[in-house]
Amino acid sequence: MAGQDGATRARVEGTAVATLDGLAAGTDVTETDPTFRHSYSRDQAILIRRLRRIEGQARGIERMIERREYCVDILQQTAALRAAVDSVALLILEDHVQGCVRSAAENGDADRYIEEVLDVVRRTLGKPIRNPRV
Numbered sequence: 001m002a003g004q005d006g007a008t009r010a011r012v013e014g015t016a017v018a019t020l021d022g023l024a025a026g027t028d029v030t031e032t033d034p035t036f037r038h039s040y041s042r043d044q045a046i047l048i049r050r051l052r053r054i055e056g057q058a059r060g061i062e063r064m065i066e067r068r069e070y071c072v073d074i075l076q077q078t079a080a081l082r083a084a085v086d087s088v089a090l091l092i093l094e095d096h097v098q099g100c101v102r103s104a105a106e107n108g109d110a111d112r113y114i115e116e117v118l119d120v121v122r123r124t125l126g127k128p129i130r131n132p133r134v
Contacts, residue, residue: 043091046091047091047092050084050091051088053084054081054084054085054088057077057080057081057084058081060077061074061077061078061081064077089124093120093121097117101113101114
């Protein structure tokens with residue numbers, strides 16, 4: 001993770017960053033704000049169930065390959081797997097926008113969060129980041 005800023009490290013490590021100071025330091029927001037709650041917390045059980053289903057789909061594709069099943073059937077299953085992963089990502093993105101970005105906007109810090117969301121959407125779509133952070 002050399003060369004990554006605190007925000008990138010925090011995102012990769014699964015921590016949330018709430019303030020510009022916390023962003024610079026890579027501080028986990030739960031250390032600085034005991035009332036902080038990830039926006040997806042209310043959907044955590046749903047997300048875990050979906051991820052376990054995705055794991056099962058991936059294992060099923062592995063078994064199909066081991067059994068040397070028909071290529072088109074395997075490709076159809078990989079498409080279903082991709083759709084399931086996209087569904088989880090969309091749910092988390094929706095919760096992030098409704099929770100974290102909305103809170104940032106209410107606190108006057110929306111621009112940074114909006115750019116962060118746009119960057120992740122660009123990466124998801126395979127588009128280059130317009131204004132890479134240094």
